Structure formats: structure tokens, C-alpha cells
Amino acid sequence: MDAPLVSGPxxxxxxxxxRTMVLVMLALLPATLFGVYLYGWPALNLxxxxxxxxxxxxxxxxxxxxKPVRPYLLDGSAALTGWLLAMxxxxxxxxxxxxxxxxxxxxxxxxxxxGLGQNLFNPAMVARVALLxxxxxxxxxxxxxxxxxxxxxPGFLQGLAISLGSGVQIDMVSSASTLGHVxxxxxxxxxxxxxxxxxxxxxxxxxxxxPGSMGETSALLILAGGxxxxxxxxxxxxxxxxxxxxxxxxxxxxxxxxxxxxIGPLVHLxxxxxxxxxxxxxxxxxxxxxxxxxxxxxxxxxxxxxxxxRSWAAYPEGMAFAVMLMNAxxxxxxxxxxxxxxxxxxxxxxxxxxGKPEPPP
Amino acid sequence: xxxxRITGGVHPDDCKTLTAKxxxxxxxxxxxxxxxxxxxxGSPAAPVVRRGEQVLKGQLLxxxxxxxxxxxxxxxxxxxxxxxxxxxxxxxxxxxxxITLQPDGEDRWANNTAIPIDPFKxxxxxxxxxVSAAGIVGMGGATFPAAxxxxxxxxxTLKTLVINGAECEPFLTCDDRLMQEQAADVIxxxxxxxxxxxxxxxxxxxxxxxxxxxxxxxxxxxDYPDISIARLPTRYPMGSEKHLVQTLTGRExxxxxxxxxxxxxxxxxxxxxxxxxxxxxxxxxxxxxxTVSGSAIRNPKNLxxxxxxxxxxxxxYCGGFTSTPARLISGGPMMGQRLPGTRVPIIKGSSGxxxxxxxxxxxxxxxxxxxxxxxxxxxxxxxxxxxMANHARAGDLEGAAGFGLMxxxxxxxxxxxxxxxxxxxxxxNYAKGExxxxxxxxxxxxxxxxxxxxxxxxxxxxxQAKREALAKRRQAAKAQQQKKAAEADA
Numbered sequence: 001m002d003a004p005l006v007s008g009p010x011x012x013x014x015x016x017x018x019r020t021m022v023l024v025m026l027a028l029l030p031a032t033l034f035g036v037y038l039y040g041w042p043a044l045n046l047x048x049x050x051x052x053x054x055x056x057x058x059x060x061x062x063x064x065x066x067k068p069v070r071p072y073l074l075d076g077s078a079a080l081t082g083w084l085l086a087m088x089x090x091x092x093x094x095x096x097x098x099x100x101x102x103x104x105x106x107x108x109x110x111x112x113x114x115g116l117g118q119n120l121f122n123p124a125m126v127a128r129v130a131l132l133x134x135x136x137x138x139x140x141x142x143x144x145x146x147x148x149x150x151x152x153x154p155g156f157l158q159g160l161a162i163s164l165g166s167g168v169q170i171d172m173v174s175s176a177s178t179l180g181h182v183x184x185x186x187x188x189x190x191x192x193x194x195x196x197x198x199x200x201x202x203x204x205x206x207x208x209x210x211p212g213s214m215g216e217t218s219a220l221l222i223l224a225g226g227x228x229x230x231x232x233x234x235x236x237x238x239x240x241x242x243x244x245x246x247x248x249x250x251x252x253x254x255x256x257x258x259x260x261x262x263i264g265p266l267v268h269l270x271x272x273x274x275x276x277x278x279x280x281x282x283x284x285x286x287x288x289x290x291x292x293x294x295x296x297x298x299x300x301x302x303x304x305x306x307x308x309x310r311s312w313a314a315y316p317e318g319m320a321f322a323v324m325l326m327n328a329x330x331x332x333x334x335x336x337x338x339x340x341x342x343x344x345x346x347x348x349x350x351x352x353x354x355g356k357p358e359p360p361p
Numbered sequence: 362x363x364x365x366r367i368t369g370g371v372h373p374d375d376c377k378t379l380t381a382k383x384x385x386x387x388x389x390x391x392x393x394x395x396x397x398x399x400x401x402x403g404s405p406a407a408p409v410v411r412r413g414e415q416v417l418k419g420q421l422l423x424x425x426x427x428x429x430x431x432x433x434x435x436x437x438x439x440x441x442x443x444x445x446x447x448x449x450x451x452x453x454x455x456x457x458x459x460i461t462l463q464p465d466g467e468d469r470w471a472n473n474t475a476i477p478i479d480p481f482k483x484x485x486x487x488x489x490x491x492v493s494a495a496g497i498v499g500m501g502g503a504t505f506p507a508a509x510x511x512x513x514x515x516x517x518t519l520k521t522l523v524i525n526g527a528e529c530e531p532f533l534t535c536d537d538r539l540m541q542e543q544a545a546d547v548i549x550x551x552x553x554x555x556x557x558x559x560x561x562x563x564x565x566x567x568x569x570x571x572x573x574x575x576x577x578x579x580x581x582x583x584d585y586p587d588i589s590i591a592r593l594p595t596r597y598p599m600g601s602e603k604h605l606v607q608t609l610t611g612r613e614x615x616x617x618x619x620x621x622x623x624x625x626x627x628x629x630x631x632x633x634x635x636x637x638x639x640x641x642x643x644x645x646x647x648x649x650x651x652t653v654s655g656s657a658i659r660n661p662k663n664l665x666x667x668x669x670x671x672x673x674x675x676x677x678y679c680g681g682f683t684s685t686p687a688r689l690i691s692g693g694p695m696m697g698q699r700l701p702g703t704r705v706p707i708i709k710g711s712s713g714x715x716x717x718x719x720x721x722x723x724x725x726x727x728x729x730x731x732x733x734x735x736x737x738x739x740x741x742x743x744x745x746x747x748x749m750a751n752h753a754r755a756g757d758l759e760g761a762a763g764f765g766l767m768x769x770x771x772x773x774x775x776x777x778x779x780x781x782x783x784x785x786x787x788x789x790n791y792a793k794g795e796x797x798x799x800x801x802x803x804x805x806x807x808x809x810x811x812x813x814x815x816x817x818x819x820x821x822x823x824x825q826a827k828r829e830a831l832a833k834r835r836q837a838a839k840a841q842q843q844k845k846a847a848e849a850d851a
Binding site for chain 2: 010015116348
């Protein structure tokens with residue numbers, strides 16, 4: 001028997017932190033496998049590197065902080081951060097991009113705030129933004145899909161060479177992501193329509209046979225993973241729906257006004273990190289608001305910022321920035337947006353009924 | 362019947378099949394009974410018997426004191442062995458005033474004082490008085506004196522009597538069995554209460570995991586059009602008074618108010634049966650049905666048990682433990698309390714004795730909060746448990762109160778779904794207790810200050826009065842002297 005004075009409940013649901021993390025990883029698995037298929041050995045190497053370095057960084061930080069290493073290392077949160085980071089990197093990025101990113105995500109993004117549950121910003125996004133600013137070339141070098149075992153695909157040893165950063169000329173197969181391509185063409189005065197026509201069609205975008213990071217390519221599989229998470233109640237619909245709705249709304253509006261200058265809503269939806277962001281990044285439990293209304297606000301903010309950055313800022317994709325900006329607002333949202341307490345009105349005063357007899361004092 | 366939605370709640374595994382099909386058995390007379398004088402909310406009862414006295418079953422052992430209190434009666438005939446202290450049926454394990462009774466084995470009823478007459482011819486006050494004299498308290502676990510609730514009609518306009526047959530706590534089946542086996546008596550008790558309250562309508566809420574109880578009660582209530590049975594969705598905490606009322610009537614009880622504020626009084630089915638026994642047979646509340654369950658119990662059962670029976674006797678009757686239980690609990694697993702030992706007696710509010718195995722109870726390590734908001738989603742009171750716990754843990758109790766700590770009903774839904782296994786209810790109970798203690802200390806301080814000020818004021822006045830009296834006397838003396846001098850001059 002344990003401590004004598006302990007409050008109820010004496011029963012507990014079949015939930016745990018590691019179960020939550022494992023479910024998210026399961027949801028990421030189909031898109032990841034597809035990504036590995038599309039981009040071959042280098043992509044798999046990158047995933048292993050980010051996950052392993054995330055675990056090493058987590059273990060080292062925990063030891064330095066004097067916290068128990070085993071339970072926290074096994075909760076799956078560090079591995080998930082590494083995995084998510086790999087999903088947002090160019091698949092042929094060299095090993096040091098992955099390792100530096102994971103260290104940055106775990107140490108600066110998470111552990112300096114106090115570890116699990118304490119970070120203000122999504123660790124994977126912290127790392128992605130830092131890498132994007134520090135290594136703009138490596139972070140924007142995407143490749144056209146070279147499916148595993150196809151004639152052009154690098155073999156295992158060649159893949160290792162690519163991961164070690166000393167391999168083949170990537171230029172031979174490199175290609176811009178859809179959003180990057182449109183951005184470049186727009187600066188050259190070429191309209192959205194003409195820029196997209198030769199390189200893009202919606203169906204390919206949906207299935208994902210195109211250049212991009214692993215998590216950006218297959219809208220279909222990311223969506224399937226997201227629906228799995230909704231079904232398993234790891235996330236709720238509020239953030240994904242409000243985020244996609246606000247992005248689509250703004251895109252429809254501006255595309256309607258000037259189709260030559262603004263990308264249409266479906267292209268916004270299916271290219272870049274839109275779906276990965278809506279289902280896996282913005283919904284990060286730690287860094288998003290806790291109330292349903294707060295989550296709607298948060299999602300709508302993310303969607304709007306993504307549109308603003310994609311349309312008018314220097315970067316072609318804005319998911320990481322948008323989510324981080326909204327992460328910064330999460331404490332504020334949680335402070336102001338609270339559920340109505342039972343038996344009280346919105347202001348917190350007890351409900352008053354018409355014609356209620358006054359109880360004597 | 363139209364039902365209304367409540368927010369939040371959880372679906373724990375109800376584990377009721379362990380005992381749901383077991384008819385109520387009567388536990389044989391124990392060797393010794395320990396009847397605590399406080400088995401209810403309010404002031405403890407005052408003993409009226411002495412050591413060595415012979416008492417009959419149902420004879421008054423201790424009378425109620427004050428507005429909110431309940432008397433205690435002898436559960437069987439026998440000899441009073443002592444009036445002293447004995448460990449309470451409470452997590453603290455502290456000793457409380459208790460009358461120890463040695464049964465004589467005859468189980469002979471006292472001559473009933475109140476002659477059973479048709480209760481529907483009695484005025485409301487008389488029914489409430491008899492319920493009060495029978496020592497009936499809320500038997501769902503809250504143990505609030507039932508008569509006080511019957512008297513609410515004098516202060517509120519009441520329309521509806523809601524009968525709580527939800528029994529939403531996992532494992533417990535005592536109310537379920539009562540409704541199946543004694544439906545007619547329960548309905549009779551309900552009708553007596555409705556008559557006493559003068560309400561137009563009775564709603565009986567029973568969760569859908571008790572179909573047999575639903576149909577038994579349906580049949581028993583068929584002749585009374587003002588009584589309707591509501592089939593409630595199975596969801597914890599459906600049996601929470603305010604949430605049950607909202608499900609049935611759609612109206613939300615104001616914070617810090619009573620359901621009587623919206624014209625509703627809630628009683629439990631077991632309370633209704635006790636009212637029937639008291640009014641029809643003149644028998645006070647001396648026994649109750651207890652579910653003995655949990656995987657660590659060899660033969661789980663529903664038992665009719667005399668108040669004061671040691672928990673040991675129940676466990677032995679059920680074949681003892683199959684393995685050492687990880688936790689021994691009084692009540693249900695969601696809101697029940699740890700029992701400090703098996704010596705403690707059964708009291709009027711004991712609905713269950715559960716011996717849970719390691720697998721059935723909370724055993725994972727506590728992890729940091731990952732802000733998953735599960736607790737926010739399941740809170741039936743619209744609170745943000747994770748923030749309340751953060752504030753309570755940091756010692757900022759006012760901050761926790763600002764998030765609605767005092768509106769928390771301690772249902773435990775939040776802790777049940779917490780993936781990090783944080784003992785949220787423990788934090789809240791600590792914070793509530795500490796806040797109440799602080800308020801009491803503050804009140805005491807203010808009162809002391811007030812009395813001190815009053816005293817110094819009084820002293821000052823006395824001094825002033827003395828001074829004035831002295832001055833007056835002096836003046837009088839002076840005047841007399843002057844007068845004398847003037848007379849002497851003349």
C-alpha cells in the first residue's frame with residue numbers, strides 16, 4: 001500500500017505521455033515512408049540522424065540538469081521532435097544540418113525552458129527557423145523525386161556520401177519547391193499562372209510526387225495521419241480547421257481579386273507545409289492554447305500569417321514563422337480566453353434567474 | 362423524455378458486472394458494532410445511553426444537536442459496551458466519539474414510537490419531523506440530513522423532485538440492486554417525499570448501464586403519471602447533483618447556490634427507501650446496502666449491512682482478498698476515500714468497499730504537464746484544471762481561486778484523463794483546505810481585533826465617566842464651600 005492520504009480518483013484512463021507521442025509518430029509514419037521512397041537513402045539517413053541526435057541532446061541536457069534520464073528519454077517527446085524536424089528539412093540535406101537542428105531544437109527550443117511541457121515555442125520550428133537563417137542555401141536545395149531502386153536513385157553508398165555532404169553534385173537533380181518556384185518567377189515578372197503551368201498540377205500535389213521536404217510532399221498521407229490523430233483524440237479539430245479555413249479564405253479573396261499575382265486556395269492547401277503544419281506542427285499540445293475558443297483563434301492566426309508571409313514576405317514558405325509567432329501569443333490567448341464556469345455567466349458572476357425567490361439570509 | 366446536454370465528463374470502465382447480477386444478501390450479525398455519533402454533515406449527535414445499558418433495535422442512542430444534524434439509533438438489540446473513541450470511517454484514521462454495542466443475537470425491535478398511519482394524510486412538517494427523527498441522511502455519500510432538504514419548501518418555490526439513481530461511479534451496484542429488488546418501496550418513499558415537498562413532478566434519473574433497474578422502476582411507477590423515469594446516457598459524473606438536474610431540466614444551478622434556487626430538490630434512491638421504512642414501518646435508518654467489489658475481493662457481493670459493522674466482517678463474508686489490495690477504498694473509485702484500515706465501521710454514507718488491485722488503480726509515475734488540454738475538455742464545471750494545479754503547486758492559492766477553484770466539484774475527471782498522471786484533485790483539495798483555513802484565520806483575526814477595539818472603547822468610556830463624575834463631585838464640593846463661605850460672610 002502506498003501513501004495513506006491520497007485523493008481520488010483511484011482509477012485512471014489508459015493514457016500516458018508516451019502513448020500520445022507514439023500515436024503522433026504512427027500518424028507520421030505513412031508520409032515518412034512515402035518520403036523515404038521518393039528521396040531514397042539520404043532521406044532515411046537524415047531521419048535517423050535527427051532522431052538520434054535529438055535523443056543524445058535530450059539525454060545530455062537531462063543529465064546536466066540532474067533530472068532522471070530514463071523516464072524522460074523514453075517518453076518519446078525528443079524522438080518525435082527529431083522526427084518532425086526531419087519532415088521539414090530538404091531530404092538530401094547533409095548530416096550536420098540534421099544534427100545541428102536537433103541539438104538546437106532540444107537544447108535551445110526545449111530544455112533551457114525547463115524541459116517537457118515548459119517550452120514556449122515549438123522546438124522543431126525553432127530549429128528549422130534557425131537553420132533557415134544560418135544555412136539558407138542548404139535549407140532551400142530541394143531535389144526532384146528519385147524513388148528508391150529507380151534508375152536515377154542513389155544507391156546505399158552513394159546515399160551515405162550525399163548525407164556526409166561530399167557526394168554527387170546535387171545540382172544535377174535539384175529543383176525548387178512549388179512555392180519557391182512561384183516566388184522566384186514572380187520577382188521576374190512572370191505571373192502565377194504561367195509560373196505554375198509547366199511544373200505543377202493539383203493531383204500530383206495531392207499525391208505528393210514533387211520536390212519538397214518529406215512532410216511537405218504528400219498531402220494525402222499527411223491528411224490521413226491528421227485524421228488518425230483526430231480519431232484517436234490526440235488533437236481536436238479546432239486548430240486544423242480554423243487554420244486551413246483562414247488560409248483558404250484569404251487565398252480565395254486575393255486570388256479572386258488578382259489571379260496573376262496571388263496563388264489560388266487549392267495550391268496553398270496542397271503545396272508547402274500547409275497540411276503538415278495544420279495537423280502536426282500548430283497542434284503541438286505544449287505550445288498551443290488549451291481552450292477550444294483559444295485554439296480556434298490560434299489556428300486562424302496561423303493561417304492568416306502563413307498567407308501573409310507566402311504572399312508578401314521574402315520567404316516562399318511561412319509555416320515555421322507563423323506557428324512561432326502564434327506560439328508567442330499562446331499565453332496571452334490562454335489568459336483571456338477561458339471557458340464559462342458552470343453556474344456563472346461570462347463575467348464570472350453567479351447566474352441569476354428571473355422570478356427566482358430570494359432566499360432569506 | 363427530452364434530455365439536455367452537459368459538457369465534459371469521462372467514460373471510465375464501469376466494472377459493474379462484478380456485482381450487478383448478485384442479489385442483495387443480508388450480512389449475519391457481527392460480534393460487535395461501533396456506531397459513530399457523526400455519520401452526517403453537521404453537528405455530531407449527543408449520546409443518551411450509558412455504558413452497560415440494554416438497548417433494543419431502533420432505540421435512540423444519540424439525539425441530534427442543532428439545525429443540521431441527525432440522530433443515531435441502535436442497529437440491533439444488545440448491550441452498550443462503551444461510549445468512547447474509535448477510528449473513524451475516514452481517510453484520516455482519526456478516532457471519533459463512537460458507541461460500541463454488543464449484539465444479544467435477538468435483533469429485537471423497540472416498540473415503534475410513531476404509529477404507522479397513512480403518510481399522505483400527514484402534514485409536510487410531520488413527515489419532515491419523522492424523517493429527521495429516523496436519522497435519515499443522504500445515502501449517495503454526501504450524508505446531508507434528509508429532513509433539512511425536505512424543509513426547503515418553506516424557503517423556496519419547489520416544482521420538481523429529482524431522484525438520483527444514476528450511480529455513475531464505477532463498481533457500485535447497491536442502488537442498482539435496490540431499484541431492482543425493492544422498486545415498489547423505493548417509489549413509495551419517493552411519493553412520500555414528493556408529498557412532503559409539495560412538488561408537481563418527479564423525475565428519476567437512471568443511467569443506461571442499468572436496464573433492469575430502469576424497467577423495474579418503470580413498472581413500479583406505471584400507476585403514477587407525475588413520476589417519470591429518465592434513461593440517462595452513461596457518463597461520469599452524471600450523478601453530480603447539479604449536472605443531473607441540468608440533464609433532466611436543462612437548467613443550470615447558479616454558482617454557490619442550491620438546486621432549490623431553480624425549484625428542484627434532489628434525493629438518492631436509497632434515501633427514498635429509508636423514508637419509506639421510516640414512514641410506513643416506523644423504523645429508523647440502521648442499515649444500508651453496501652457493494653463489496655474490486656478484483657482483489659474473492660467473491661464480490663451486494664450486502665445489507667447494519668450501521669457500525671466493522672469492514673473486516675464484510676470482507677470475511679466475501680471470502681477475503683485474493684491478493685493484497687493496492688488500495689482499499691470507501692465509496693467509488695472516482696471520488697471515494699482511502700480507508701486507513703479494515704477495523705473501521707460501516708456508516709450511513711458507505712456505498713461501497715472496494716479492494717483494487719495494482720492494475721485497477723493509479724500506478725504510473727507522475728510526468729510534467731504537456732498542456733494537452735484533456736482536463737479542460739472533460740471538466741464538467743468549465744474550469745481549466747491545469748492552470749489551477751499550476752497555481753496551487755506554486756502556492757498561489759488566490760490565483761487558483763481566480764480560475765474557479767471553489768467551483769470545482771472534485772469529480773476527478775481531470776485526473777482520470779491526465780496522460781501525465783498528475784494528481785490534480787489532490788492539489789485542489791489541498792488548495793481548498795488551505796484557503797478555507799486562511800479565511801477562518803483571517804476571520805478570527807478580524808474578530809479578535811474587533812473585540813479588542815470594543816474593549817478599549819469601553820474602558821475609555823468608563824475612564825471618561827469616572828473622570829466626569831470626579832469633576833462633578835469636585836465642582837459640587839467647591840460650590841458647597843463657596844456657599845458656606847458666603848453664609849459665613851453674611
